[in-house]
Amino acid sequence: MSQTIFTLKQRPDVPLEAEVLTPDVVASLSHGEVASLPLFMGKRQFRVDDFFEVNGSGTDNLVFHGDCGRVKWIGRAMSHGRITFSSHAGMHLGAYMKGGIIKVGGDASDWVGGEMSGGLIHIHGHAGGQTGAAYRGSMKGMKGGTILIEGSAGIELGMRMRRGLIAVRGPVRDFAGLQMKGGTILLMSGAEIRTGAWMVRGTIISLKPLKMMPTFSAGCVYNPNFLRLYTKSLAEHGFTTPVDAWHGVYRRYTGDTSVPGKGEILVWSGPAH
Amino acid sequence: MGGKVSCTLGEVKNRADLIVYWGGNPAECHPRHFTKYSLMPKGRFVPNGRKDRTMILVDIRETASAKAADIFLQVRPAKDFEMITVLRALIKEQPVDTKLVAETGLTLEELTDFAQRLKKAKFGVFFFGMGLSMTRGKHMNSAALLTLAAELNAFTKFVAMPMRGHGNVTGGDVIMRWTTGYPFGVNLARGYPRFNPGEYSTIDLLIRGDTDAVLVLGADPGATMPQPAIDHMVRVPTIVLDPKVTHTSKIARVHITTAVTGISAPGTAYRMDEIPLPLKPPLKSPYPTDEEVIRRIYQAVAKKPPLMPPVRPKVPRV
């Protein structure tokens, strides 16, 4: 498969803004056109080839080499194609994304998949805060699609998310599923505090015990069948889950009663009898 | 989803019969607050002053302000968000988990009584300080209290207001809003304002080292910010405008001494309730005002060739 390869020449001091680097923009352009697209650093405007060595063109398959941890907005609002990072990716990766695939070999920063509505983001390292979240003031976060994180994730994971799936293998910080309105969050190593705070609807599944908010009501223990469907779809993306998790029983909590909301938190409480 | 329900301080003076200070120590940090606005004054509808008012203090320790309070509620550190969320449930008569409630340091009975007092007030007010807004949960702690105040208006009249400090921070916030649309955390690099606290807020920019220069005006971040932020100010050219020598001016590349606003320079200060007060300087200063220095820097910069082409692409809309 042909690729357009962007190799970062040097890590920028001041963050770069690169909202043009998406398959939607790049795919139809010649090599020269891609190289001359505008990038912004502070209040100065640069060209793509000021910071990246560009190889190839005419594809919707973009590959980034080098530490792009300070390059923001790559994959913004992309609707198709593929972006692969061999190392780190910067803030707002795949924000407003509608379709396609983003894979990150290293870490990603804050606001991964902010307000995304479709597509897949798979981070092999850690993710920052506000993954799949709503931008400040906005009523809806992630509206669809899938975010998979092999490492840890920061605060406000899936804040105000409406639909879609976020799965995190590593530990997650405070306020996971804050003001959640729908969709599913899978926490494989649990989360710190205030999980599901102010949630209205949606499902948070934790394979580790959680520090619950006092505004959730404990309910029955049961084995939710739908979890097996998730196993299958996650496995298709190469995101493995322990077999026990899907055959186990879960304690169901509902809340947040302060809203009052009808969200559910399912906490794994042991293998099925 | 909440919001912000507030009033000017005279409304508190004239009407408030329930005053709640949360995570703040006005007795020591805002010493005139009790006497001028909240607790002591005889107001139009609270003619007996202090006797007509109830004061509740919520804090993690018994500060000097507790002496002034009728009721002191000691919340465990970093449990404010849980406590406020429980109150939000209780005012709506929704269930809460008694055992987990106890982890806030307060019993369900205490919180139920508090919730009843909030609902029964004729005019209630929350004043909240940095003990709430700068501890674990930060902006969500403030959001929780603002939302509780908004929701209490289904039962009575209730408002909330941050206890802001450090000179004219409210004024900065007010003017940022009318010039950029946003109160703080604004980035103008692309030629128009963009907002994202956490990304563009000063402390985050400095800790990540995202700027290649720093201009400090009316603040002393060198005294209050975490070490990585201070290290960055040492690393890059930092320019300080201040009448006095400060922690920041000592690490700055350039310190321009300016006149003291309000003493030897005129202007406007916005009170914590956003009421503008004219500053009428009694003295003259040999030093230029902040405004004059900025104006001259701006004029000098304007003479240089522009950094941006005349037509600049905007971030596309979604």
Place this chain on the structure above:
Amino acid sequence: MLRITGGKVYDPANGVNGVIRDVCIQDGRIVADVEAGRTINATGMVVFPGGVDVHTHVAGAALNFARAMIPEDHLHSEPFVRTAIRRGGISGATPTTYVTGYLYGGLGYTTVNEAAVPILSARHTHEELRDTPIVDKSTCVLMANNEILLDQLEAGETERARHFLAWCVGAAKAYGVKAVNPGGVTAWKWGKDANTLYELVPGYNKITPAGIIQSLARIVDDLGLPHPLHLHCNNLGVPGNYATTLETLKLVESNRAHIAHIQYHAYGGNDWTTMRSESTRIADYFNAHPNLTADAGAVLFGNTVTITADGPWQHLLYKLTGRKWGNIDVENETGCGVVPYVYKEKNLVNAIQWAVGLEMLLLISDPWRMSLTTDHPNGAAFWRYPEIIELLMNADFRREQIKKLPPKVLERIILPELTREYTLYEIAIITSAGPARSLGLRQKGHLGIGADADVAVFNDIKEARKMFAYPRYVIKGGEVVIEEGEVRKTVEGHSLLTQPFHDPKIADFIRPLFQQYYTMSFDNYPVEMERLEHPDVQPCTQANS
């Protein structure tokens, strides 16, 4: 010196209806002829006096509060990128101050009336207006819930009430007087409202909303203020409120009054499910009473934010929308609420509101007494006026739009029956000549000799929406500020104010009350004249009664 030649001139105040003639400008004024200078060839274009907005919210504590509440709206609004001429900012429901000036100028508007200013934060309003370029600005000070004033009315001290009000207009450096939900905002401070005009205002034993309205309308006329009492009636936005509105109009029969955003006050029905238009009843009464002027407060579908001193209404709206709510009560004077709102085409209530706005504009027969507004930003942002102009000028277009509404709406509105189409002459009246006359601004809204040289030049094309959204030239005070839709020059506007006569001793009466009820020093209360940008005091007809 400037000559605009070859354009079809619409100058209703001087009876000029589409006549090709030259408009000449010198020293910021319209003159009979000029010897030299630039000539603008306006062949194939129409020439209007600069637009005047009689009721808008563009500056001050309430609007600025709203700005902070809707970062999500800013994010998706049109950004204004900074250039050598123009400062950066954002548009949307609550544009930043500089952008407000550019956007108004960019519509051919050169004068705006900020309709709601508390005295206590008037200094803030004037600071923002100073940062609003291009347009001239006037303000209305909020008086109908001012407790010191209400105390005087309660005590029957009408003379003192008049001096106090006059002092307040002077202190706020305001131009006119606004009454918002008289008595209702005072009641709101205890979480209540004033729903009927003859109930006592909470905390008072004699005064009612009706009494406040009559007293204020009389005082404003007695003082000879150029603009009549600017009245936001009780029960704004509530189904069945037309009855309150009609009663209110009867109360001011022997005075002048300007009825703000009349659309929001012309509803029938008993609740949200039975709500219907009662525009005919309001318009019939209005048409027969020449003492009244009004502005539309029309609604357009889309995102906006509602801002009003009507606190109780805003709390109701918050409960209805379940979104965000902002509120600031201002000590002893007024309150203000902020609620982001989306008007939806498919929503029955919103569709009725949309129709009622247009109905009021079409049913009020004398365009001189009806101004185009959206009560910016409440009904829609002001920069959407061209969409309303299209709806007024083109009955076919209107019919197409009506087809998109839920069918259930049709039996609740009369809009489909109205065939009236506005002419360009009438558009010039409702956007400029009329509001200028209603405000009592003699220098504005016309192109006669001696008038302020505020002129808008538009392409003479069929689609009004495009024509009025992109003026070819806008001239403010004789300077070409907009050319081909672009800001070419930013001039500073004037601050229009009045200083009605008051007994100077009134300050001695106010001082102790002020120290008792307020929380700042009395000497800091009045706004200093030097804080205003180019203050321009307009005369009152009763210089010293």
